[in-house]
Amino acid sequence: MADVTAWQRTSPLAALFYLGKVYQAIARNAFQSLAPLAAFVVAYKGDPLQSLLVGGGLFVAVTFVLAFLNYWFFRYRILEHSILIRQGVLKKKQLDIKFDRVQALSTEQNVVYRFFNLLTVTFDTAGSSGQEGYLPAVRPEVSTALAACIRRTSAAAGAEVGRTQKPEPLVRLDIGDMVRIGLSSGRVFLLLLLLGPLGEYVSEKYGERLEETAVIETLGAIQIGFAAGIAFAAVVAFVVVLVLAGVSITAALLRYHRFELFADDEVLRSTGGLLTRHENSVHRTKVQSLHVTQNVMLRFFGRFRLGARQASSGKASAGYSFVVPLCRREELTKLSDEFFPREFAGLALDPRSPSFMHISPWYLRSRILLAGVLPAAGSLLLLWRTEGAVALLALLWIPLAALGVLQVYRRYGFMCRKDGMAFRSGFTGFRVVAWLHRKVQRVTVTQSPFQRRKHLATVRLHLAAGPAVKIPFLEYDTAAALRDYVLWRVESSQRAWH
Amino acid sequence: MFENSEIALDELPGAESLAWRPLDSRYVPRLQIDALITTAVIAVIVLAVQYAPLPIDIRWRSWVPWLLLPAFGLSLVLWPLLSVPRKAYALRDKDLFYRSGVLWQSVTAVPFNRVQHVETSSTPLDRLFGHAALQVFTAGGSGGDLKISGLPADVAEKLRLFILEKAGADLEHG
Numbered sequence: 185m186a187d188v189t190a191w192q193r194t195s196p197l198a199a200l201f202y203l204g205k206v207y208q209a210i211a212r213n214a215f216q217s218l219a220p221l222a223a224f225v226v227a228y229k230g231d232p233l234q235s236l237l238v239g240g241g242l243f244v245a246v247t248f249v250l251a252f253l254n255y256w257f258f259r260y261r262i263l264e265h266s267i268l269i270r271q272g273v274l275k276k277k278q279l280d281i282k283f284d285r286v287q288a289l290s291t292e293q294n295v296v297y298r299f300f301n302l303l304t305v306t307f308d309t310a311g312s313s314g315q316e317g318y319l320p321a322v323r324p325e326v327s328t329a330l331a332a333c334i335r336r337t338s339a340a341a342g343a344e345v346g347r348t349q350k351p352e353p354l355v356r357l358d359i360g361d362m363v364r365i366g367l368s369s370g371r372v373f374l375l376l377l378l379l380g381p382l383g384e385y386v387s388e389k390y391g392e393r394l395e396e397t398a399v400i401e402t403l404g405a406i407q408i409g410f411a412a413g414i415a416f417a418a419v420v421a422f423v424v425v426l427v428l429a430g431v432s433i434t435a436a437l438l439r440y441h442r443f444e445l446f447a448d449d450e451v452l453r454s455t456g457g458l459l460t461r462h463e464n465s466v467h468r469t470k471v472q473s474l475h476v477t478q479n480v481m482l483r484f485f486g487r488f489r490l491g492a493r494q495a496s497s498g499k500a501s502a503g504y505s506f507v508v509p510l511c512r513r514e515e516l517t518k519l520s521d522e523f524f525p526r527e528f529a530g531l532a533l534d535p536r537s538p539s540f541m542h543i544s545p546w547y548l549r550s551r552i553l554l555a556g557v558l559p560a561a562g563s564l565l566l567l568w569r570t571e572g573a574v575a576l577l578a579l580l581w582i583p584l585a586a587l588g589v590l591q592v593y594r595r596y597g598f599m600c601r602k603d604g605m606a607f608r609s610g611f612t613g614f615r616v617v618a619w620l621h622r623k624v625q626r627v628t629v630t631q632s633p634f635q636r637r638k639h640l641a642t643v644r645l646h647l648a649a650g651p652a653v654k655i656p657f658l659e660y661d662t663a664a665a666l667r668d669y670v671l672w673r674v675e676s677s678q679r680a681w682h
Numbered sequence: 683m684f685e686n687s688e689i690a691l692d693e694l695p696g697a698e699s700l701a702w703r704p705l706d707s708r709y710v711p712r713l714q715i716d717a718l719i720t721t722a723v724i725a726v727i728v729l730a731v732q733y734a735p736l737p738i739d740i741r742w743r744s745w746v747p748w749l750l751l752p753a754f755g756l757s758l759v760l761w762p763l764l765s766v767p768r769k770a771y772a773l774r775d776k777d778l779f780y781r782s783g784v785l786w787q788s789v790t791a792v793p794f795n796r797v798q799h800v801e802t803s804s805t806p807l808d809r810l811f812g813h814a815a816l817q818v819f820t821a822g823g824s825g826g827d828l829k830i831s832g833l834p835a836d837v838a839e840k841l842r843l844f845i846l847e848k849a850g851a852d853l854e855h856g
Contacts, residue, residue, distance in 0.1 A: 495821050625792075626791060626793070627790070629789050681821075682821070
């Protein structure tokens with residue numbers, strides 16, 4: 185193995201990684217560059233194809249040079265307790281990432297890197313809102329050495345060491361699970377939403393030309409009955425849904441093919457991916473909260489999605505640092521014990537658990553008034569003069585809103601145990617977030633004028649990851665007791681929160 | 683070994699009988715001056731818009747802002763009379779409480795052993811009144827997690843040092 189303690193260069197193939205980053209940055213900031221580009225195209229007097237070729241060639245050349253320069257100026261050095269990274273072309277930057285601050289170490293291997301046996305290693309640290317450091321195109325030995333350094337640092341901080349053999353996976357997903365992930369993914373609906381306006385644009389732009397084509401003329405000549413028309417529409421809809429489901433299942437295959445989750449000393453590690461192989465790892469001690477979601481499709485399949493959030497001192501990140509895309513009910517308990525060993529007793533991640541307690545029923549009155557009665561009364565007043573009695577139809581909104589509020593109320597539930605809490609919410613599906621009291625950063629108890637009259641309060645528990653957990657409409661005494669108990673647990677805890 | 687002993691909630695240190703400390707009494711006039719400055723700036727902007735050569739004619743309803751502006755300015759000037767007495771903080775051995783809000787009233791508690799860093803800041807107007815703002819940061823939040831404005835500058839500095847000392851002690855012992 186090469187001496188990794190000296191200053192090292194990555195493989196020249198790291199330029200590919202930077203090329204990807206440059207294009208990602210361009211894609212992210214494309215909106216800003218669209219206006220000057222459009223102005224240039226409009227103002228240009230010459231041959232647009234020629235200008236496109238020259239411009240495109242220049243653009244590609246510049247991005248390649250940029251990517252190469254980024255590779256050229258990148259150096260790293262692994263020390264006993266940290267890794268030093270020097271990078272930057274014009275603006276030089278030196279990162280000193282302490283191993284004890286590393287929350288997770290992830291590796292990624294795309295098709296090209298797999299061919300050359302290279303990896304991209306990324307570090308998540310508590311001091312960043314996202315991934316802080318990365319080593320593109322390095323040998324797997326570097327990743328192994330880094331993992332060993334991080335494990336050694338954790339061991340010095342009290343964790344156990346001693347993994348010698350590959351453990352049995354806690355979760356293993358098969359091809360059937362890929363179908364379940366694909367079908368339960370929100371991407372299907374997102375694609376439908378995107379296809380709607382696109383279809384409208386295409387029909388507007390090319391509709392007239394299409395109508396002139398022989399195929400459409402032939403189709404137009406065929407007299408189809410009403411039932412046949414309905415059947416045709418149904419077939420088209422079915423094909424669209426089938427295609428979208430296919431796209432979503434393919435995406436699941438690409439990201440999670442042969443997904444496995446291992447418990448490895450103090451680290452949980454997952455691997456998966458068809459073309460690009462991803463390996464993510466997370467220190468159990470760094471996990472701040474667990475999130476279980478179950479949408480309608482997952483309910484149909486009897487499966488759950490589990491996410492773990494780690495600390496970030498930047499903006500409250502909505503994403504999860506670590507995801508188990510699919511697991512069974514019986515695996516939930518096993519996994520929660522893996523993430524929060526010995527401290528999760530009595531807490532349930534299963535949204536169907538009878539241990540969840542309801543919030544105050546005054547929530548119903550408050551929200552029906554706000555979301556139902558007020559908008560309906562406002563619409564009635566606005567429409568009465570112009571529409572007359574028809575405006576009374578606005579009142580139909582009240583029972584609809586009441587049904588929605590009732591559904592949300594039934595989903596709300598919380599449970600508090602000696603070491604932690606869980607909170608359930610949702611509308612069509614379920615969402616459960618669970619955390620340990622000692623991980624809480626601060627507590628806020630809020631009362632609206634209505635809540636003060638009814639002796640109620642809303643509790644917000646701020647964790648080091650993600651937005652605050654808001655438990656609405658608790659009895660004030662319960663809210664105050666919860667705040668005092670959590671504070672006592674935080675202040676008397678001898679264990680670190682991170 | 684697994685333990686599951688019962689917790690007597692009544693014996694826990696409660697936050698119901700806290701000795702709340704109010705903000706500096708001169709914080710009300712300080713906020714009222716702020717309100718007057720804000721109103722004056724808006725008035726200048728309205729004047730500039732009314733006399734600027736704009737492509738659309740908005741002069742026909744030029745009286746509307748002059749009707750709304752005094753009402754807006756007055757509400758801004760009067761609001762501190764209601765909001766400042768509601769704001770108060772309480773210091774315990776292991777945490778800091780802050781109370782605020784007129785309609786939506788909230789009480790925030792920050793345990794010292796979760797404090798990442800503490801900051802004091804003051805604007806020129808703050809310095810004129812001898813005030814400073816104390817910001818307490820915990821992990822995961824964006825911006826100041828707890829901000830107490832309108833403290834006498836020396837009190838803010840004392841609080842900063844006290845919290846830092848407490849947070850440091852917890853780091854050493856925890």
